Amino acid sequence: MSIEVRGLCKHYNGFKAVHNVSAKLETGSLTALLGPSGSGKSTLLRMIAGLEVPDSGEIHLTGREATFASAKERNVGFVFQHYALFKHMTVFENIAFGLRVRKQGERGIQDRVFELLKLIQLTGYEKRYPSQLSGGQRQRVAVARALAPRPEVLLLDEPFGALDAKVREELREWILRLHEETNMTTLFVTHDQQEAMEVAGRILIMNHGEIEQDGTPIEIFDQPATHFIAQFVGESNFIDTEVSEKGLAVWGPFRFSVAPSLPVGKKIRIYFRPNDVYMTAQFETLQVRARIAKTRFKGTTIEYKLDIGEDKYISAQIPKGVALASGFKEGGEVYAAITAFHVFPIDAEG
């Protein structure tokens, strides 16, 4: 089943929670809705589920208009951040709930629940209460409960947000496998970019109630569409400068080619990733001399704060092996070049 929203708006007392959002998710896709808290991603998800009513705009499920359809008619599965399991029901009854309210036969319910218990690897736990399960187990039960009535769409609202890092990792893998098996149209909300990149084939990035970019993880990472995305996704260096002559901007000893369409004197922001800094101990080519001001160990990489003179600094990240082989030391002299960067004109608002 496909999901399509057109010009969806939801305002609360003048606050634009969701503003003019349009998107289409194809059948069988796995999409992440990524954004900082308060960006409207949960509100959008809740509108698709029928938990909130939009002020304007349309929601289409499988090409059918469902803007004001009841949650029952939509046939979506929804997983909450804090599980929202029924505390007073056993695992079995939790999973069976969606089948019981649809008045299904007891035999069918039994079969379906045990099938799902097997899927979530909790066979034998059916008589437990939610309070007797760990966080990861509870979230798996919540997913099973959502899947029980065979929804056509699975919506997950920060499904791993309340779990610790290790369990989160496992559940991510599990959701990926689940999606491969069921091929159900899945949309999940997260504020964790790592999670979005790893799990989803496509990412919608929301900010201030609007979708700022819609693309594959690689597109989002390598070609951020806006300032916001450049600073929100991954780590970045930012340089505020202006176009010094046609097609060129200068910042300290660095020279950046910019679009010739930008007028001279136009204020611009240039960003580049710390791992797009090419750093060597000996001068090779087109590099700038710098001094290592600070070293920070980051696990697989080492981050260097480089002093390039004129009280200007950039940060560079070098794989640990390369860094150790090159013998970089705090206070030592190195040569650096910026191999990839993006330029955004600064508007009045920016």
Add this chain to the structure above:
Amino acid sequence: MEMAPRVDEVKTYPVLDPARALTEPRWVRWVLIAVALSFIALFLLVPLAQVFASALDKGMGYYFNAVREPAALSAVKLTLVAAFFSVVFNSAFGLASAWAITKFRFPGKSLLITLIDLPFTVSPVVSGLIYVLLFGLQGLLGPWLKAHNLHIIFALPGIVLATVFVTFPFISRELIPLMQEQGSEEEEAAMVLGAGGRQIFWKVTLPNIQWGLLYGVILCNARAMGEFGAVSVVSGHIRGLTNTLPLHVEILYNEYDFTAAFAVASLLTFLAVLTLIAKTLVGLKYEKSRQTPAAQAESGIA
């Protein structure tokens, strides 16, 4: 040049027994406990014993006669009827108001919350007078009621109304914080799973608040049975007709029939003790059901 600290300059602190670090000296504890216990004995246990002692003053026969007398039986019946109605009305109102206050946003919400507490702040006598002024012969609706031969004041409806009024806040006060704490996530989950409003209420909301509701019902019932002031104003003290248990006790007492007064009072006391036991049992269950999921998880895994 830095100097290493000299050993004799290093400050040492007296070692504290961790078990006693946060407690008072022994004699202070004993004095506090003694004061509290003797206070309870003096003000609660002695009068309680006195009630039963006085009731049985003239022997078991007299006791049972006083309790079985028609006027006493009618008072018992009336008390139970008034308590029943106030529990039913206030359960319905408590559920409705708690639901409205915790699940919806609407104008006048904070006013409603304040108004719910009104019966707590108004003297019961005034609560009774309100109904006399409304429905009494000289009251606002009195002439109309008389013309249609409807009796509210000095009759059962007035007693029920006054009792409902004074017990108004008990159930909603219990449910509002409980439902606020629980939020609406489970209801939302049920809704997305396809449950209708009635199914959500019976299968999700009610099981989650049942202990809180029962606790409120017990408090409401206790107050309804013991209510004196408001009922006294509207009842008219017609023996065998509009006397509740507390009013009957007063009448007997005023007639210097102390033993009978205490015998009937012992019935009320008995009901109170029963209520206390029920309240404690339900309270324990209630506390357990209110535990946070995290705490439950820890105890569950351990």
